[in-house]
Amino acid sequence: PVGAPDKALAKKVTKVGIIGAGLMASQFALLFVRKLQVPVLITDIDQARVDKGVAHIHDEIGALEAKGRLDGDTANRLRGLVRGTTDTSEYADCDFVIEAVFEEVGVKQQVFAGIEAVVSEDAILATNTSSLSVAEIGAKLAHPERLVGFHFFNPVAVMPLIEVVRTEKTTDAALSTAFVVARALGKKAVLTADAPGFVVNRLLAKVMGEAARAVYEGTPVGEVEKAFAPLGLPMGPFQLIDLVGWKVAAHVQDTMASAFPERFYANENFHALAELAEVVEKDKGGRVTGFTKAAEKALKGHLGR
Numbered sequence: 001p002v003g004a005p006d007k008a009l010a011k012k013v014t015k016v017g018i019i020g021a022g023l024m025a026s027q028f029a030l031l032f033v034r035k036l037q038v039p040v041l042i043t044d045i046d047q048a049r050v051d052k053g054v055a056h057i058h059d060e061i062g063a064l065e066a067k068g069r070l071d072g073d074t075a076n077r078l079r080g081l082v083r084g085t086t087d088t089s090e091y092a093d094c095d096f097v098i099e100a101v102f103e104e105v106g107v108k109q110q111v112f113a114g115i116e117a118v119v120s121e122d123a124i125l126a127t128n129t130s131s132l133s134v135a136e137i138g139a140k141l142a143h144p145e146r147l148v149g150f151h152f153f154n155p156v157a158v159m160p161l162i163e164v165v166r167t168e169k170t171t172d173a174a175l176s177t178a179f180v181v182a183r184a185l186g187k188k189a190v191l192t193a194d195a196p197g198f199v200v201n202r203l204l205a206k207v208m209g210e211a212a213r214a215v216y217e218g219t220p221v222g223e224v225e226k227a228f229a230p231l232g233l234p235m236g237p238f239q240l241i242d243l244v245g246w247k248v249a250a251h252v253q254d255t256m257a258s259a260f261p262e263r264f265y266a267n268e269n270f271h272a273l274a275e276l277a278e279v280v281e282k283d284k285g286g287r288v289t290g291f292t293k294a295a296e297k298a299l300k301g302h303l304g305r
């Protein structure tokens with residue numbers, strides 16, 4: 001059941017905890033410090049990852065300062081609000097904790113078990129999962145009713161949307177807090193049911209899968225990109241996959257194909273994208289600007305079998 005949020009029920013957020021210090025997590029860590037101006041803790045599985053995440057946030061603050069979007073004092077204050085740690089006991093006084101770790105239910109359950117052991121009983125927990133079941137992620141929590149889905153889009157600084165996902169157990173307080181936090185971050189929140197891919201990734205998986213299929217049918221990649229122009233989207237499907245990350249895109253396909261085999265070609269598109277993700281990884285360290293020839297060949301080769 002999808003209910004309406006109520007501002008009056010929202011909990012005040014005074015310190016944010018972020019689990020995961022990858023690209024997505026560091027992007028929204030920056031947004032939290034800029035917009036909420038509260039202390040933000042980030043953590044990951046080792047110090048090197050934590051340091052990389054903090055360095056990325058500092059770099060982004062520096063870039064905003066260089067562009068004149070932040071004055072020197074504000075930039076320094078924001079830097080001071082971000083802290084990296086490998087010791088999750090420091091999360092004890094966080095009242096809003098959001099995770100963006102590897103898209104694997106077991107991993108996320110473990111992360112939340114560790115966090116629930118240290119935070120207060122009324123802390124709100126959020127997951128940035130893009131397509132996993134939020135209810136399943138919360139299944140091992142002592143208080144699953146405080147968990148809400150809070151799904152950002154890439155690039156976090158620019159995309160105006162957050163999907164807020166309510167499970168059957170999510171309380172009105174958790175839901176309302178998520179809405180108030182989304183608004184404070186300058187985003188528009190939409191409330192979705194806890195169904196695979198929520199709304200956006202369900203649509204995107206189709207778009208990306210059909211684009212891959214068009215190449216299989218013989219349309220060159222560049223032409224597929226151009227053919228998207230009349231739809232008024234800011235970028236073509238392959239450029240979008242590039243932005244999201246090939247592995248993430250392949251994973252979304254996989255989740256959708258498993259959840260809705262009859263509607264997603266029973267994993268066929270997933271295999272194409274997964275194979276491509278590997279090619280791109282080897283070719284350009286996991287990220288390319290534009291679609292490489294090697295990736296195009298792999299796509300045709302794979303789908304041609």
Ligand code: 3HC
Nearest residue numbers: 130152153154155157158159201204234235240244248252
């Ligand atoms: N980080 C921060 N800011 C960025 C950015 C980034 N990675 N990329 C672009 N920007 C900013 C620029 O600084 C610029 O801001 P300004 O106008 O204040 O100077 C603004 O965005 C516009 O940038 P550009 O003029 O360079 O480029 P475009 O106008 O071509 O826009 C784009 C770039 C915003 C990426 C646009 O192409 C776009 O909206 N693409 C679609 C993105 C999309 O659909 N994302 C959803 C992906 S799905 C997902 O994330 C879900 C996951 O679960 C898989």
